[in-house]
Amino acid sequence: MDNLTHSLIGAALGQAGLKRKTGLAMPALIIAANLPDIDAPCVLYGVESLAMRRGITHGPIALVLLPLVLAGLLIAFDRWQARRGKRPEGRLPVHTGWLIALCYIGILTHPFFDWLNSYGIRLLEPFSHQWFYGDALFIVDPWILAMLGAGIWLSRRRERAGADQWRKPAKRALIGICAYVLLNMAITTGAFKGLRYDGPNVQVYNPVPIAFWRREVLWRDDGERYVIDRPEFFGAAQSSITDERHWSDYKDFGPTNMSDPRITEWSKSDPAAKAFLFWSRMPVAELHDDHIILRDQRFLGSPASGQFTVTLRKPNP
Incomplete structure (x- = not known):
């Protein structure tokens, strides 16, 4: 706090x-x-x-x-x-x-x-x-x-x-x-009990300011995609894509990209990246040819997101 x-x-x-x-x-x-x-x-x-x-x-x-x-x-x-x-x-x-x-x-x-x-x-x-x-x-x-x-x-x-x-x-x-x-x-x-999910998803029920009765539901599916769901009531969401709910139903979603082998290799010589990956609960990566931007799913869209962002660059040979 x-x-x-x-x-x-x-x-x-x-x-x-x-x-x-x-x-x-x-x-x-x-x-x-x-x-x-x-x-x-x-x-x-x-x-x-x-x-x-x-x-x-x-x-x-x-x-x-x-x-x-x-x-x-x-x-x-x-x-x-x-x-x-x-x-x-x-x-x-x-x-x-x-x-x-x-x-x-x-x-x-x-x-x-x-x-x-x-x-x-x-x-x-x-x-x-x-x-x-x-x-x-x-x-x-x-x-x-x-x-x-x-x-x-x-x-x-x-x-x-x-x-x-x-x-x-x-x-x-x-x-x-x-x-x-x-x-x-x-x-x-109640949010835990009110949600259905399939597979080993990472679940975070992120409290939001002022509206204490609400939660941002943060999760991932087995296909390495992340979702940020904002249900009207904490028990109204589902944490898996079903016939009733599709990717287009979510405002914020995308690939985590964390399986990219460059992240492991490049972060070995980057103290900031190593610190970020140690700390991050739900890392996501934005991939570019010569650099990778690491963020944490908990703070995507937050005014404080810049404090929790690392630009990972290819080490000099």
Whole structure:
């Protein structure tokens, strides 16, 4: 998910009452909720960063060690302020156990919400390079942002007014998010059950922005053709060409071209292409005599498609 969503999740947990457990609880929750994204500067490497993102900093070793590092830094910061006489008077005493616990709570929300979209996450890195996908939420979900934003704002407003029940709006927002996530997981599961397909097709149920109840159905047939279907309702599509449904019924379809032997040969000397092929869940190729354009089916037609495109050229002899 986007970092604003991660930050609001941490803030909502704090406003639900966790911020009263120890000093620096709110910074711990918000920073920890974003902490796995310390791999973000790798985007400076361009397309090659696709092989680095959502990997080792999102895996089990990082999820164990990073909260301890963050808690240590926050404790050191608190003591540094105290020595300089600049520690805020209203700050609660820092409880080491609670601070570490909150760092773990915050950081564990990150891989869960990253897993929920179709971009994917390598949850077991460095022990396994396998990608995991939830296909349940769009990467920037306005409904989640609205619920979290409203819950935090109402909670803060009540707290400033001295109301006893100031935690309730944040708690309700978090309950609403849980219900919303479960609903979207059920929609994706319903899409799986509502579709018919023949053969070993790759299936992706791509969430779309705003219209959370809809899914783009991405699949391939045994003849190495790809299809992007946009049914009115998630259970109304079929994922195989039948007598009732033909290629002309689909707006976006075409050959994947991934069996072209030049792709394997040329990519050996192209780090960007190797990174792309490692990352891509559904690669498609546009073939030319002197170059090949690689794209990912999930992002065809998306404004962000340019970020996920590689031009593969024949190596110099």
